[in-house]
Amino acid sequence: MRKLYEYSATELSSLLRGREVSAAEITEAALGRIEAVEGQVDAFLTVTADEARAAAERVDAKIAAGEELAPLAGIPVAVKDNICTRGVRTTCASRMLENFVPPYDATVTEKLEAQGAVLTGKTNMDEFAMGGSCENSYFKKTKNPWDTSRVPGGSSGGSAAAVASCEVPLALGSDTGGSVRCPASFCGIVGLKPTYGAVSRYGLVAFASSLDQIGPFGRTVDDVALLYGAICGHDPRDATSKNAALGEVRGEVKGLRLGVPKEYFGEGISPEVKAAVYAAVERLKGLGAEVVEISLPSTDYALAAYYIISSAEASSNLARYDGVKYGFSGNREGTLNDLYLSTRSQGFGAEVKRRIMLGTYVLSSGYYDAYYKRAKLLQGVIGQEFADAFEKCDAIVTPVNPTTAFKLGEKCDDPVQMYATDVCTVTVNIAGLPGVSLPCGSDAAGLPIGMQVIGPRFSETRLLSIAKCYETAVGGFAVKEM
Amino acid sequence: MNNNFETVIGLEVHAELNTKTKIFCSCENRFGAEVNTLCCPICMGLPGTLPVLNRQVVESAVRMGHALNCRINGVTKQDRKNYFYPDLPKAYQISQFDVPLCEGGYLDVLVGDEVRRIGVTRIHIEEDAGKLIHDDSFDGTLCDYNRCGVPLIEIVSEPDLRSADEAKAYLETITTILLYLGISDAKMQEGSVRCDVNVSVRPRGASEFGTRCEMKNVNSFGAVYRAIVYEAERQMEVLASGGTIQQETRRWDDAKGKSILMRSKEDAQDYRYFPDPDLLTFVVSEEKIAALKASLPELPTARTLRYVKDFGLQKVDAQLLSVNKARADFFDACAALGRCEAKIAANWLLGDIAKILNEQRIEITDTALTPEHLADMIVLINKGTISNTAAKTVLEEIMRRDVEPAQVVEEKGLAQISDASALSGIVDQVLADNPKAVADYKKGKVNVAGFLVGQCMKASRGQGNPATLRDMVIEAIQKL
Numbered sequence: 012m013r014k015l016y017e018y019s020a021t022e023l024s025s026l027l028r029g030r031e032v033s034a035a036e037i038t039e040a041a042l043g044r045i046e047a048v049e050g051q052v053d054a055f056l057t058v059t060a061d062e063a064r065a066a067a068e069r070v071d072a073k074i075a076a077g078e079e080l081a082p083l084a085g086i087p088v089a090v091k092d093n094i095c096t097r098g099v100r101t102t103c104a105s106r107m108l109e110n111f112v113p114p115y116d117a118t119v120t121e122k123l124e125a126q127g128a129v130l131t132g133k134t135n136m137d138e139f140a141m142g143g144s145c146e147n148s149y150f151k152k153t154k155n156p157w158d159t160s161r162v163p164g165g166s167s168g169g170s171a172a173a174v175a176s177c178e179v180p181l182a183l184g185s186d187t188g189g190s191v192r193c194p195a196s197f198c199g200i201v202g203l204k205p206t207y208g209a210v211s212r213y214g215l216v217a218f219a220s221s222l223d224q225i226g227p228f229g230r231t232v233d234d235v236a237l238l239y240g241a242i243c244g245h246d247p248r249d250a251t252s253k254n255a256a257l258g259e260v261r262g263e264v265k266g267l268r269l270g271v272p273k274e275y276f277g278e279g280i281s282p283e284v285k286a287a288v289y290a291a292v293e294r295l296k297g298l299g300a301e302v303v304e305i306s307l308p309s310t311d312y313a314l315a316a317y318y319i320i321s322s323a324e325a326s327s328n329l330a331r332y333d334g335v336k337y338g339f340s341g342n343r344e345g346t347l348n349d350l351y352l353s354t355r356s357q358g359f360g361a362e363v364k365r366r367i368m369l370g371t372y373v374l375s376s377g378y379y380d381a382y383y384k385r386a387k388l389l390q391g392v393i394g395q396e397f398a399d400a401f402e403k404c405d406a407i408v409t410p411v412n413p414t415t416a417f418k419l420g421e422k423c424d425d426p427v428q429m430y431a432t433d434v435c436t437v438t439v440n441i442a443g444l445p446g447v448s449l450p451c452g453s454d455a456a457g458l459p460i461g462m463q464v465i466g467p468r469f470s471e472t473r474l475l476s477i478a479k480c481y482e483t484a485v486g487g488f489a490v491k492e493m
Numbered sequence: 494m495n496n497n498f499e500t501v502i503g504l505e506v507h508a509e510l511n512t513k514t515k516i517f518c519s520c521e522n523r524f525g526a527e528v529n530t531l532c533c534p535i536c537m538g539l540p541g542t543l544p545v546l547n548r549q550v551v552e553s554a555v556r557m558g559h560a561l562n563c564r565i566n567g568v569t570k571q572d573r574k575n576y577f578y579p580d581l582p583k584a585y586q587i588s589q590f591d592v593p594l595c596e597g598g599y600l601d602v603l604v605g606d607e608v609r610r611i612g613v614t615r616i617h618i619e620e621d622a623g624k625l626i627h628d629d630s631f632d633g634t635l636c637d638y639n640r641c642g643v644p645l646i647e648i649v650s651e652p653d654l655r656s657a658d659e660a661k662a663y664l665e666t667i668t669t670i671l672l673y674l675g676i677s678d679a680k681m682q683e684g685s686v687r688c689d690v691n692v693s694v695r696p697r698g699a700s701e702f703g704t705r706c707e708m709k710n711v712n713s714f715g716a717v718y719r720a721i722v723y724e725a726e727r728q729m730e731v732l733a734s735g736g737t738i739q740q741e742t743r744r745w746d747d748a749k750g751k752s753i754l755m756r757s758k759e760d761a762q763d764y765r766y767f768p769d770p771d772l773l774t775f776v777v778s779e780e781k782i783a784a785l786k787a788s789l790p791e792l793p794t795a796r797t798l799r800y801v802k803d804f805g806l807q808k809v810d811a812q813l814l815s816v817n818k819a820r821a822d823f824f825d826a827c828a829a830l831g832r833c834e835a836k837i838a839a840n841w842l843l844g845d846i847a848k849i850l851n852e853q854r855i856e857i858t859d860t861a862l863t864p865e866h867l868a869d870m871i872v873l874i875n876k877g878t879i880s881n882t883a884a885k886t887v888l889e890e891i892m893r894r895d896v897e898p899a900q901v902v903e904e905k906g907l908a909q910i911s912d913a914s915a916l917s918g919i920v921d922q923v924l925a926d927n928p929k930a931v932a933d934y935k936k937g938k939v940n941v942a943g944f945l946v947g948q949c950m951k952a953s954r955g956q957g958n959p960a961t962l963r964d965m966v967i968e969a970i971q972k973l
Contacts, residue, residue, distance in 0.1 A: 094541075
């Protein structure tokens with residue numbers, strides 16, 4: 012018999028409405044599961060059991076009073092620890108914010124609370140979302156539920172691992188260069204990086220403001236759609252947010268033209284990944300899609316442009332951590348400069364410092380034109396190439412990661428090799444497009460492989476529909492027994 | 494001052510706008526509140542918060558741009574200026590770099606009798622930083638974040654100013670315009686207008702500019718004047734003794750009356766400006782720009798010149814009147830009634846009314862005085878109903894409460910008495926009390942009559958008609 016924690020959010024929502032189960036039971040099931048597997052997975056930095064129980068109680072009271080329930084009412088949700096939660100510490104997995112408790116909610120957490128969703132805790136991540144393996148956390152290393160000697164992917168590794176291990180049915184992550192799609196792929200679940208502006212960034216601790224987007228994780232496409240529908244839309248507190256909405260996710264591909272860009276299937280991509288994605292494309296073709304070969308010629312430059320733009324913005328966004336008002340504070344006895352130096356030397360990890368230095372360099376006088384300005388030009392070119400491609404197709408299918416999940420520690424000593432894992436995902440952020448990552452098989456070791464479906468701006472409904480069509484055709488995605 | 498050199502000055506004026514809320518959040522924008530009570534996670538730059546531009550700031554800045562004859566960039570953006578300082582919680586200031594909202598304007602400034610046209614390079618919008626407080630009772634530095642996110646415009650002039658007098662007149666005109674537009678409190682003493690002064694000197698007749706020094710912390714009209722005089726002389730002395738000027742930033746210490754080196758060019762900070770990704774390009778439509786232009790009031794220099802031309806006021810009087818918009822508006826309303834000569838109204842406004850307002854530290858709009866009442870009072874003087882002396886009493890009343898001047902005259906019995914039979918008792922008494930003056934007059938010192946008339950006016954509590962009294966005094970002495 013299936014355990015309650017194994018149910019999807021969509022199923023739980025329906026059970027709750029039918030009064031077959033209470034919100035308290037759902038929450039206890041999630042908390043029990045966290046207790047049982049967290050020792051193996053290490054997905055959470057903070058588990059908010061008391062708050063979760065209180066939230067569930069409120070939902071049950073509503074049910075008892077016969078009140079209308081919002082779609083996410085009573086559903087446990089985990090939130091990446093760079094999304095502000097009022098009264099619950101938000102660390103960004105950094106020593107710098109180890110004890111930072113925001114006096115405000117992010118717009119997304121406010122929306123979740125308004126729906127009656129049950130926040131079960133804050134998940135581990137690469138420090139300030141910088142990394143692709145979740146190993147750059149100051150606090151702990153999250154493990155991949157499929158093989159706990161391997162990374163869950165990053166930077167939203169905690170959220171992905173929590174969903175994949177059935178600790179929660181839903182989680183929020185953030186995606187600046189692939190940080191939702193990469194761990195979704197490594198952990199064999201579904202993750203959506205929405206169109207830039209579709210989800211408010213208010214309360215998301217900024218890494219690279221022009222690229223960051225909050226996105227949902229789930230074990231099914233419907234669950235991802237459910238969570239996305241609850242968090243998208245214009246927010247007057249975010250000047251870059253747009254009026255996005257989710258339509259009906261029908262699960263059809265008939266008549267859709269799927270573009271396959273040859274640049275995404277080059278040398279660096281492992282044969283197993285290539286084969287799995289090609290097979291998925293064939294499958295979609297069999298379901299009625301038309302497949303067209305396309306070209307996105309500037310893809311090779313995207314990684315460089317991405318690391319210049321994201322690091323430049325990060326160097327400015329992270330300058331506020333100066334030890335003066337909140338967070339880690341270094342030497343307060345010496346000069347102001349001593350305070351800055353000690354705070355930032357000790358408060359940030361190596362990868363964060365590397366990006367700050369890189370970003371400071373590319374913005375500095377005399378280098379701005381050579382790096383930042385050219386990267387921004389390239390951003391325009393990449394955006395245009397996608398726009399041209401979408402004249403020929405309705406969505407683009409690519410791999411998510413060049414390989415399946417690698418071993419913990421395997422790439423820690425070589426930042427450039429680590430950066431290269433983002434090669435298939437950064438273009439989507441650079442162009443501000445939506446992309447969904449969904450499982451499409453596994454490698455010889457049984458590790459999940461993911462495929463990415465990219466669409467024009469605000470085509471989330473279409474992307475989720477393609478994903479659902481595939482999911483239905485393969486009879487749903489496998490869940491790892493733990 | 495060394496006459497072989499010419500001083501060249503450019504000013505950067507920062508003015509806080511008096512919008513209801515701050516530039517990027519909904520905190521109240523107000524001076525003088527209890528420390529750290531007007532701030533929120535957004536203006537304190539807490540992690541995850543985002544700025545959203547207050548459109549009122551854009552409108553105020555565009556109006557200032559129009560007032561200074563600038564070209565308005567309808568499509569512009571905001572940039573981050575990155576530097577570390579404890580009063581700057583995000584460690585960057587949101588400002589404008591290469592595309593300011595307003596560019597390429599000028600301002601006509603009245604300097605003495607001359608109208609000088611001073612180029613305005615640009616006006617951009619930005620946020621203010623907090624305030625550091627160094628308190629002897631506390632070992633360390635405290636920070637008040639109330640000022641964080643207060644909207645500022647920075648007005649940068651061309652190096653067109655040639656003397657401390659011109660710079661002071663330019664700055665005064667800028668603050669007057671800010672008040673005219675109602676976009677800033679423009680109080681230098683409260684720091685709502687602050688000024689950085691760029692000074693260089695060059696041999697008279699030279700076409701190249703000399704190396705400039707920037708002086709920070711110049712925070713009153715007087716300080717601007719003093720700082721320029723000091724700095725120009727310092728530079729001239731260096732040059733005259735064969736030295737060269739180094740480009741540097743200096744701090745003006747007004748108490749000590751000198752500037753002190755802050756940093757040299759080599760230590761100049763790299764602000765790493767780049768477009769703020771949290772704020773999209775913003776657009777001000779052509780229609781909006783035109784509507785804001787149409788909303789401008791007549792500006793002070795134009796008003797001064799109109800007063801000279803239309804009402805025959807002295808330039809200095811016209812300027813004194815124009816500098817205060819409320820009083821100038823009052824004057825225009827009074828003149829428009831056509832009941833009295835405008836020049837007389839101006840004299841009252843600049844004389845007795847200004848004196849009362851200054852004494853009580855209030856503005857004309859804080860009083861009950863209306864243009865109609867002032868005109869009516871002047872009419873009463875012209876008709877001979879009241880004397881100038883009695884008019885001062887009437888003025889005090891009509892400033893205090895909303896009452897017709899004629900009613901005050903009646904209530905207080907201030908009407909001028911021209912009836913000789915009613916005044917003869919007073920004249921007789923005054924002559925009896927002042928036998929020496931009477932004797933002097935008889936000896937031919939006819940000036941004494943003025944003294945005696947004054948005594949009669951006093952005795953009549955200002956009501957006697959001075960001309961009638963004069964006739965009566967002379968007649969009575971001759972009869973003695």
